[in-house]
Structures are given as C-alpha cells and as structure tokens.
Amino acid sequence: MRFEARVEITHLPGILDPQGANVERALPALGFENVSQVKVGKSIRLVVDSADEASARAELHEMCRRLLANPVIEAYRIELTALDGDGAEPWPEAGRAERSSTVEHGDGAEPWPEAGRAERSSTVEDGAAV
C-alpha cells in the first residue's frame, strides 16, 4: 500500500524555542495581541510504500527516531494518509477531505501536552497553495 506521510517536528516541552519566542514577540506589533504559545517547527512530507498502515507507521517512527527528529530536543507528530485507488497522487490541492487520516505522536513526545489532546477537536486543512 502507498501512503503519504506528513511529519511535524517541534521542540520538546521545556526546550527553548527562540524562533517561536521571537515570532510571539513580533505578532503584537501587527495588532495580534491575542497570540500565545507560538512554536516554530518543521514539516517533512514523504510517500512510503509499505505492507499496511501499521508497518508504514512503524517505519515512520523509526525514521523519526533515527534521522528526521532528534529525540533529545524534538518531538514529532506523524500524519498518515492512505493513497488508495489507482493513480492516487500525494498532496493534491483538492479532494483531501475524502480521504481518511490518522495522527500519531512519538513516545512521550507530544507537542501541546498541557491539555488532553484527545478531548480537543482538531482539523487538518491545507493552504491554498501547497
């Protein structure tokens, strides 16, 4: 099976995020006084062929642990989407909502750990230009 994966990498809680702190200081200058807890991380996209979703996810975790993230300072979050059907292309501008996604966190390394994540609703949206 073919999956598209999006890996979001952020600083671990307690690790200084100087970029986030600077952005947080800059936004009020534009009038956004209502912003807090800004984190700046990075996003990695890839396509992986694997036997099934479980093995794809296991491989993504391994990639994150060994290369994509540094577990000493970074947390990661994996979003996996099956590219089922013939000719399904990753990162389409449209049609994304019709596909199912799952999101999983690295061991003990969750961004936004302050509140129970499962209790909050979240949506995944793409920008107009990807």
Place this chain on the structure above:
Amino acid sequence: MSARVGIVVFPGSNCEHDVAWVVEQLGGNAELVWHADRDLRGVDAVVIPGGFAHGDYLRTGAIARFSPIMDAVAAHAAAGGPVVGICNGFQVLTEAHLLPGALQKNAGLKFLCETVEIRVESTSTALTNASRVGDTLNVPINHFEGNYVCDADTLAELHADERVVFRYTDNPNGSLDDIAGICNAGRNVVGLMPHPERASDRLLGSTDGVVLLESLLVAASNGALAASA
C-alpha cells in the same frame, strides 16, 4: 614517530586545513580523511573539524552522522582513541551519540562570530591534559547552533563525573550551565564549540588554543605508545 592525527572532511567542512596547519606546526602528522572512506588508516587521533557538514541540512550533524567514516570513528572512540569535535564537529558527535545532549540555536537567534573567554574545568581529557584547571583561554566562536542542552539526568551525570571540560565565563549563546565543551565517560572523546585552531598564532590574535591541540598530540602519542606496546 610523531603522532598521526586524522582530520575528517565532509562536504561542507571548512576548518580542516586550519587544524592540519596547527597539528603540523606542533610536530604532528596531519592527514585528511574523506567522509566516504571507511578506514581511518591507523591514525592515532581523530578531529572532526568545523564547517557545515552536508550543508547542515535537516539539523547540524544529522546527515554527517551517517557518513561511512563514522563507523570507524565510533570504533576508534570505543577503543579509547582520542576523538575531538570542534564546533560543527561537536554537533556531529552529539548526533552520533558519541557525546550526550544536543546543540540548538543560540538563545539570541544570532550567528555569533567573536572571541570569547572559556575556563578549563577538567584536565583529565584528550584535549586538556597539558592545561590547568581554572586556566582561562581566549578562543573564537563561530556558530548559530551552539546552545548546549541536555536533560536533567544527563547534566547530573556530567557534573558527577566532572565531564564539563570548558565553561564560558560570559555565556554568549544560552548554553545550559555555561557549557562550552564536554567529554564522554572515557574522557577520550571531547566536543567544544570554540575553535582552538583559530587561536594558535599571534597573527590570529591569540595563541590560547595551542595548549589544547598540544594536549591532543600528547593523547595521540600515548595512544600510539599503548598500541605499539
């Protein structure tokens, strides 16, 4: 026979010739070793020099860690051989898990290029055996990611075993506990952000780095003696 110091060259390394020049000035034999090689050719000590190995893509040192030569560097370290990482080399050694912790962006979010003062905190290492505890050295730094960080357990371990080798006297980058350099448990692997090779001639404004590279040659010679005994 003079000590042989292997200096690993990655695509993007840029301090290898500076290190080689000082090693030769001090009577050692400097040999550049390409990162794609698998063999250290029997050198007595290894230096991972400064620069931007593999463009610093993803994270500093993240890709360099998987260069073919790194298996030989790890084996050399495991056998007790001296390994020193300077600046980007320090970042590579943490990514390779030869030293604990990580180097993140400077707290001030500025690339720092200035001479700083560091204090020698331990002399029982491959890079400080010819210096004295409490010596202060003026050595240049030249980095964006020099802000040392590790978890509380690791820091406690570093303190307990006196593995903090250098501290900044005036912390320039936000490093935890003013740490400028550390060593491994065996004290043969040392990483530091300042560049001793750039403080090795009066023309450069400081010769304070010489004692560190002399120490490395002493450690390399001892290793060579042990190997031939």
